[in-house]
Amino acid sequence: MSDHQVILRLAIPSPLRSEFDYLPPEGVVPGTLTPGVRLLVPFGKQQVTAILLQLVSSTEIEPSKLRQAIRLIDDSPVLPQPMMKLCRWASGYYHHPIGEVLNNALPVLLRKGESASHRPIKMLVLTDEGSASDTSQFKNAPRQRAIVEFLRSRQSPPAASEIRQLQMGGSPLRSLLQKNQVAWISASKKSASRHAHADPLNERPLELNQQQQQVFNQLSQASQHTHLLQGVTGSGKTEVYLQIIERLMRRGKQALVLVPEIGLTPQTVDRFKLRFKVPIEVLHSGLNDRERLDAWISAAEGSAAIVIGTRSAILTPLKNPGVIVVDEEHDSSFKQQDGFRYSARDLAVMRGFEEKIPVILGSATPSLESLHNAQTGRYKWLHLTMRAGGAVMPNFHILDIKSRPLDEGFSGPLVKLMAEHLDRGNQVLVFINRRGFAPTLLCHQCGWMARCRRCDARLTIHIHSNSLLCHHCSAQSPIHSNCPDCDSPQLTRLGLGTERIETALHKFFPEQRVIRIDRDTTRGKKSMRSMLTEIQRGHACILVGTQMLAKGHHFPKLTLVAILDADAGLFSSDFRAVEKMGQLLLQVTGRTGRSERAGQAVIQTHFGDHPLLACLIRDGYLAFAKSILKERRATVLPPYSHIVLVRAEATKQHLPLEFLREVRKTAESVLARQKPQHLDLLGPIPSAMEKKAGRFRAQLLFQATSRNKLQALLGECVPLLDKLSLARKVRWSIDVDPSDTI
């Protein structure tokens, strides 16, 4: 192809679902361009950063309208080819514009056109003259002399930042520079020890037990496959990851480790840092743009040996990828809930395939999707059925509270049991999945309830901040002293939240330290860590908290976990609710008995003979999961079918439903041509909470037994939706494999 015919097909961050054609910039030989390089281009009245997708020889754009790119930003692609492929796949699968998908993969500064290699650092060195000079010539300039002597004492030259910190700048330094005694040189940050780490370890690894060893052996033989590592809480999954990663470090490979939330479980990151002396980059929300870019570059250039991060870290490029670990793979935080609605777990599996490396999905309570994939042989299934290091699984006890007197949610036997554990100097955890004091403020006289004006929801009473708070839109108002309808002062606080439980615990156990862990007490950056440190110290205390306490913590002195109320999850209208309830129960109770002291778990419920609950406790997670899978098969729900949710919202109530009716019609007209079997459209219906933050919401569900047929429908249908008459009057989105359907 001769150069004047070459057209650049680009991805540009824009909600428009299309690719954009441009002419190459002045003076750039198009043949030298590789997909993945960035270009600055005019877009409307702006200039934006675009990414080259491919070179083409023809375009549908009229020659006179074809614009020219302004300049090339990169010499080589910012994203390596497997990442470009992954992003293109994700754009197709999630029906999200490629420009926005690629934008998600780039740190903010790269989206703004910043260089994708480490910024060179300025360092101060002695010139030949300076090295040879006699310091007596600085008799009258002691500060100049100090600088020269400092530089002579150094093995490697100091960076400008160090000179600034030591306050060696200013006029003495300027004089030395003028006299050519010293000089600034530029050096790029040492890019990559790309070689193998002969000794990556800081500390000796634990000796694996037999089960761990078997799993390790299977994983070390793996070249490319997805593995589901199902290991009970405390079975030593993390130890297995550490040892597999150690092996890869010795071969110069990199590891990518995804965890649900870094702030909640600093212990996991600590364990990696204690074990290895190789460079580890942790991508957490506290990084500023520059730090994030530096970490990203270190990963892309290969100098970071281990990259640990949450959901979005799955899009971090690696020079020499060796393994991807998704820890707690069942966790719903791996699904992005807005914008580009991807599942980091599913992208990990796809990425493993593109990069030809193994993927390890680890959990004590795997998602039913992953279990199904393991059962059908798509994933290799590895098991750890026993706790490591001598600990045993907790002993479960269902406490049926039907018709029992409750004091602030606690039954008598539970309080008694807690006292026994505390008397022995142990720690006790009380779990209640609702923050605040109480979820309802009710007028005893007329039945008025405090409701959010912007949502179909009640306001939660928060005593500490003395306010009524909407947990859905964050609206806040003072707590009423009288009913706004009938002026009665008899306002009742109904239901339980963490604040109320904390107060009750002070009443039951006035001598005990009570530590409350929920979103309200852990707002400060350091507060979660300092509370965890206190718990780890091991003094007797009571922990009360939400699902934040369920995540991966290791509390050696915790011997009793009490679930105050297991009932909410049993009767939700979301088909995943029971699965999630079971996972949460086992994860929370898995915090107990993790070292030499045996653990106990008590579950208060009004439905002591609920078959699924009984199955979970008696037969374990796998039996529980299998019986839910049976129901899903009978009702043709995921993983036995595939679903896609189209959501719409608007400030006018009728618009979302009207728009979704148009969507349905469009889909039906496509279906009339495609005629697939077992493909259903359900709805549109108003969402379970129809009004949220002042907007009305509705949804339309697509469901099919064949993923390909569903994708074929969406492929034809989605481009038509932008053109619907109401498309601009509502906010709408497509959620492929949604994690919630209500």
Ligand code: ADP
């Ligand atoms: P998981 O990730 O499955 O919850 P961990 O790897 O955190 O399990 O292990 C739980 C506890 O058991 C940790 O304190 C860990 O140090 C310990 N442990 C793990 N493997 C062994 C082993 N082979 N020998 C002794 N202790 C072990």
Ligand code: ZN
């Ligand atoms: Zn009233």
Ligand code: ZN
């Ligand atoms: Zn609200």
